[in-house]
Amino acid sequence: MRSNLDNIMEMNAEEHLNVLINLSEEIFHDFKNTLATISGLSQVTACYAVPPEVKENLERIKEASLECRDQIDRFYSFVKGYNVDTMQYEVLSNIVFSALDMVKHRLHKFDKANNGIALNVNIQSVKKVYCNEYKMRQAILNIIMNAIDAIEETGRSGILKLNLYDNMAIKEVVLEVIDTGVGIPEDKLERIFEANYTTKGKKGTGLGLKVSKNVFEACGGRIEVASKVGEGSKFTIYLPTESC
Ligand SMILES: Nc1ncnc2c1ncn2[C@@H]1O[C@H](COP(=O)(O)OP(=O)(O)OP(=O)(O)O)[C@@H](O)[C@H]1O
Ligand SMILES: [Mg+2]
Numbered sequence: 001m002r003s004n005l006d007n008i009m010e011m012n013a014e015e016h017l018n019v020l021i022n023l024s025e026e027i028f029h030d031f032k033n034t035l036a037t038i039s040g041l042s043q044v045t046a047c048y049a050v051p052p053e054v055k056e057n058l059e060r061i062k063e064a065s066l067e068c069r070d071q072i073d074r075f076y077s078f079v080k081g082y083n084v085d086t087m088q089y090e091v092l093s094n095i096v097f098s099a100l101d102m103v104k105h106r107l108h109k110f111d112k113a114n115n116g117i118a119l120n121v122n123i124q125s126v127k128k129v130y131c132n133e134y135k136m137r138q139a140i141l142n143i144i145m146n147a148i149d150a151i152e153e154t155g156r157s158g159i160l161k162l163n164l165y166d167n168m169a170i171k172e173v174v175l176e177v178i179d180t181g182v183g184i185p186e187d188k189l190e191r192i193f194e195a196n197y198t199t200k201g202k203k204g205t206g207l208g209l210k211v212s213k214n215v216f217e218a219c220g221g222r223i224e225v226a227s228k229v230g231e232g233s234k235f236t237i238y239l240p241t242e243s244c
Contacts, residue, residue, distance in 0.1 A: 115152075
């Protein structure tokens with residue numbers, strides 16, 4: 001009797017891929033339905049008179065399930081043969097706004113403890129940057145989340161400031177992420193970009209800044225940091241933009 005393995009062994013690469021694609025299609029489809037149920041029910045439940053903390057958690061469940069769905073979409077595109085690394089011109093301010101949307105709940109949560117994080121956003125650029133949208137969002141998100149972590153670590157209220165502007169003299173768009181967090185000791189300023197360097201124990205992998213730096217550099221950009229312990233940090237990202 002022939003086994004499944006025998007059948008698979010006789011397939012050529014293309015047939016093999018088609019079997020995988022068909023199988024993934026079914027899994028992705030079921031998974032997306034389940035996620036839609038999770039996000040839908042969390043939205044509906046949030047409409048009831050539930051305590052604010054429950055509402056917040058429901059909002060987080062919804063966001064996490066939407067993010068999960070996006071990841072499945074990307075993985076599916078990859079399986080289908082599309083290139084997830086596709087780069088194209090993207091308006092950077094849109095990516096910054098969507099990254100901010102993903103961390104809003106953390107600012108909100110901190111408000112509750114009466115140690116609010118004031119968000120000060122100053123977007124003066126609508127220029128496009130040649131990048132992979134997903135990777136760029138994740139890279140910016142990591143810088144913003146680090147800033148929030150650093151403010152929370154002070155145990156006091158703080159300010160998170162984002163400035164986005166053009167420097168057309170050198171055809172660059174500049175993003176500044178400024179926080180009033182704990183700051184970084186001078187002798188650690190180089191190390192923060194190394195893999196596995198983290199001061200967050202089990203909560204951090206220490207990969208965020210290394211990956212972010214790689215993403216900016218892959219777009220022809222760079223990242224700089226200035227910081228003072230007890231005062232806060234400023235991360236500046238320079239990215240080449242279109243000339244028009
Ligand atoms: N804005 C900041 N203020 C103070 N320290 C910072 C800031 N950004 C980064 N750091 C320091 O740099 C370290 C490395 O940051 P990185 O983003 O690479 O990893 P992580 O945040 O610890 O973990 P994760 O991999 O989950 O991002 C942090 O653990 C922290 O010590
Ligand atoms: Mg990080």
